[in-house]
Structures are given as structure tokens and as C-alpha cells.
Amino acid sequence: MRPLLGVVALVTLVSPGLACPAPCSCSTKKNGRLLAECAYRELRDVPRGLSPNVTILTLSANRLGRLGRASLAEAPELQSLWLGYNHISAVEPGTFAALPHLKNLDLSHNRLADFPWQDLRNLSALQILKLSNNRLAAVPRGALAGLRELRSLWLNDNELATLARGTFEGLPALAQLQLFHNPFNCSCKLFWLKEWAHGTSVVLSRAGSTLCAAPARLRGRPVTDIPGALCVPPSAQLTYLSGPAAAGPRDGPTLTLHCSVAGSPPPEIRWQIRTAGRRVDIHGPTVARDGGAKAGRQRFLAFKNGTMAIPDFGKEDEGTYTCLAVNDVGTRDVSINVALAGSANPAEELPRDDPQAGHASGHSCAKGDELDPSGMGEKLVIVYRVSGEARSSAGAREFRLGILLLALGLLLW
Ligand SMILES: *[C@@H]1O[C@H](CO)[C@@H](O)[C@H](O)[C@H]1NC(C)=O
Ligand SMILES: *[C@@H]1O[C@H](CO)[C@@H](O)[C@H](O)[C@H]1NC(C)=O
Ligand SMILES: *[C@@H]1O[C@H](CO)[C@@H](O)[C@H](O)[C@H]1NC(C)=O
Ligand SMILES: *[C@@H]1O[C@H](CO)[C@@H](O)[C@H](O)[C@H]1NC(C)=O
Numbered sequence: 001m002r003p004l005l006g007v008v009a010l011v012t013l014v015s016p017g018l019a020c021p022a023p024c025s026c027s028t029k030k031n032g033r034l035l036a037e038c039a040y041r042e043l044r045d046v047p048r049g050l051s052p053n054v055t056i057l058t059l060s061a062n063r064l065g066r067l068g069r070a071s072l073a074e075a076p077e078l079q080s081l082w083l084g085y086n087h088i089s090a091v092e093p094g095t096f097a098a099l100p101h102l103k104n105l106d107l108s109h110n111r112l113a114d115f116p117w118q119d120l121r122n123l124s125a126l127q128i129l130k131l132s133n134n135r136l137a138a139v140p141r142g143a144l145a146g147l148r149e150l151r152s153l154w155l156n157d158n159e160l161a162t163l164a165r166g167t168f169e170g171l172p173a174l175a176q177l178q179l180f181h182n183p184f185n186c187s188c189k190l191f192w193l194k195e196w197a198h199g200t201s202v203v204l205s206r207a208g209s210t211l212c213a214a215p216a217r218l219r220g221r222p223v224t225d226i227p228g229a230l231c232v233p234p235s236a237q238l239t240y241l242s243g244p245a246a247a248g249p250r251d252g253p254t255l256t257l258h259c260s261v262a263g264s265p266p267p268e269i270r271w272q273i274r275t276a277g278r279r280v281d282i283h284g285p286t287v288a289r290d291g292g293a294k295a296g297r298q299r300f301l302a303f304k305n306g307t308m309a310i311p312d313f314g315k316e317d318e319g320t321y322t323c324l325a326v327n328d329v330g331t332r333d334v335s336i337n338v339a340l341a342g343s344a345n346p347a348e349e350l351p352r353d354d355p356q357a358g359h360a361s362g363h364s365c366a367k368g369d370e371l372d373p374s375g376m377g378e379k380l381v382i383v384y385r386v387s388g389e390a391r392s393s394a395g396a397r398e399f400r401l402g403i404l405l406l407a408l409g410l411l412l413w
Pocket of ligand 2: 098
């Protein structure tokens, strides 16, 4: 062993450009690239003594078991790294991040249950990524984002049961994708993949072998064939009602909002309330079925049926009320802006008579158009506090409220 090491050391001293680890054979290709050929050598570790100029390193069909962070530090110019058919079960994060010129990375036919996904952020030149025939059970959301040169991605023959919506977005060069032979769970969470596959120019190789493993009724069916009727994105409509004044300290009216939603699976309703002084996010009902508050005193009463009530509505409750309908297929939100006008004679406070209010509603329209091309812009609802005299006749008050809201043209669908 000693004489051999001596020769390697000598070679390194005499001609550093051609340094080549003993088990490998190195050569300069026509295009001047330096190739280190170390495949089929029964290697258990990445050999030491690589030239810092090596651009192609083949280590396929060896017995590599684990890649440590420094294992490739000698070869920062690598463009192609072939590591297929090894026993690699772990790669330390950072191992690939130091290879910014990497174009081809083959880790197929290994034993990876995880991959240092964050390293991909440094591999902006990557064109081909082969992770097929491993044990990967997940691709983290956004893991591939930013691989603007990525042309070919192999994830077939892994243990992927689902993929996050948008996994293949932000990959403008992607031309070929392999996902077959994974145990996909074709719940509505994966429905986006069907729609993406139908709408993209990326070739999904062997789509007919990219099959559902669950649920039972879809087992064996291609992912691209999940029946559309099962998975419908949410829709939502927000309506409101201004009710009689509560017997609260301020005699404020009760504002009732109702969010009616549809979709499959049935959407869950969430509320987001943004007032000048607070931000409240409500997931699920805050009021039990029997009407009792679930946890102490609640300012905003959210019922299971999509109704939200704000009793004794006051100035500090003014703000934006958003209903979100969420299911496995997607999310839909609808918002209204609510303002309180306090006057015995609300007609005097019509927005057009009030420069501030007029400005606010105009702003809200413009903002809605900008942010929401679907036309579901924010609406402004004005809740009026009515004086003591007017409140003595409930009928008169409701009449007046109705007329005002109609006059303002602010009725919601
Ligand atoms: C690497 O390549 C550069 C340019 O081709 C050359 O000048 C340099 O001597 C090489 N370095 C080594 C260590 O081979
Ligand atoms: C990876 O990229 C980040 C941000 O661009 C940089 O700070 C970091 O040093 C890079 N990592 C390596 C190992 O080069
Ligand atoms: C499939 O996904 C659905 C929805 O996320 C989940 O409820 C179900 O348990 C999963 N089925 C399997 C077999 O993992
Ligand atoms: C929802 O439930 C609450 C409490 O049971 C009830 O007051 C309200 O009228 C219901 N809303 C609708 C639209 O049925």
C-alpha cells in the first residue's frame, strides 16, 4: 500500500492538474473538461486526492453508504456527479451546496429516505436531478423552487404518497418528469397534480403507470384520471344582516355575517378580522351547538353553520371581515369592510356627503380591482347606530336601515 501512496503523492507534486486518486482513472476530454472515472471500484468513501479542476466525477456502482459534508469539498468545479447504484442512505446537509456549477446529479438506486433539499437553493445551474429508486416519502413544499435550469426530474420508484400543490411551479425549463411507481394517495389534496399534468407541456413519463394506491376505490387508477366530481374547489358568498341593538353597554347593533360555502370535500370556514386595534383569526366555531360560548367570553361569535355575530357593534369593531373557505382542493376568500356611523339621522352621513367616507369606499373599489381580478372586490357595509327615539320603534329602524343600504348599492350577493 505504501509504495502506491508514494506514487500518488509524487504525481500530485509534479502535475497538480492531473491529480487522480489511486482507484480512479482520470482523463481530459476534448472540451478540456477533466473526468475522474471511479465507477465499479467497490469504494466505500469518496476517494481523496481529486484535482480541484475535476468537472465530471463518476462514482456509480460502488458501496458508498453516507456522504459527509466535506466529502466533495475537493472538487468545487464539479458539473456532473454520478452516484447511482450505491448504498447511500444519508447525505449530510451542505454536501452539495458547495458545488454551484453542478448541472447533473444522479443519486438514483440508493437508499435515501431523505435528501438535503435546502442544498438545491445553491444549485441554480442544475439541469438533471435523478432521485429515482430511493425511499423518499416526501418532497417539502417549495423544495424545487428556483431551479430555473432544471430540465429533467426523476422521482419514480420512491414512497411518495402525496405532493404539495405547486411543487413543480417555478421550473421554467422543466421538460420531463418521472413520478411512476409511487404509492400515491389520490385524495383531493393531490387533485392539483391531475390538473397540472393536463395543462402543462412537461412530459410526464409513463403517466399510465403513475397510479393511485389509495383510497381503495381509486387503487390502480392513473393519477391523471382522478374523477373531477369528487374534488371541487370551494366557493363562498358573504351576506349580512344588521339586527336589533343588544342590551350591551353601548346599545350598539348586532352585526350578523353569513358565509355560505360550497365545494367537495365540504369546505371548512375560517374568519379573519382586521380592525385598527386587533387581528383575530378564527378557525372553527367559537360557539357550541347549544349556543354557549366555547371558551369564555367571545367578542366574535362564529357558529358552525357559517354565521358570525358581533353583538353591540362598536367603533373599534370597524374593519375588514374575511371569510375563508378551505378544502383539500383550494381556498376561497370573500371580504367586506364594515364601518359604523352613529347618528340619529343616518341620512346625513351618506358617504357622498362625507369626503372621508367617500374616499374610503373609492379606495376600497380600486384596491379590490387590483388585488382581485375575479371581481370579488371588497365591499363596504355601513352599520348605523340608531338614536334612542328611533330605537323605540323596531319596525321603523329596520325600514330605515334597509332603505339606506339599498340606496348605497352595497347589497352583497
Ligand atoms: C485548473 O485549471 C486552470 C485553468 O484551466 C489551470 O490554470 C490550473 O493550473 C488548474 N489547476 C490545477 C490545480 O490543476
Ligand atoms: C449557498 O448559498 C447561500 C446564499 O446564496 C450562501 O450564503 C452559502 O454560502 C452557499 N453555501 C455554500 C456551501 O456555498
Ligand atoms: C389519504 O389522504 C387523506 C386526506 O389527507 C387521509 O385522510 C387518508 O387517511 C389518506 N389515506 C392513506 C391510506 O394514507
Ligand atoms: C346559524 O346558527 C345560529 C345559531 O344556531 C342561528 O342563530 C343562525 O340563524 C343560523 N344561520 C343560518 C343562516 O341558518
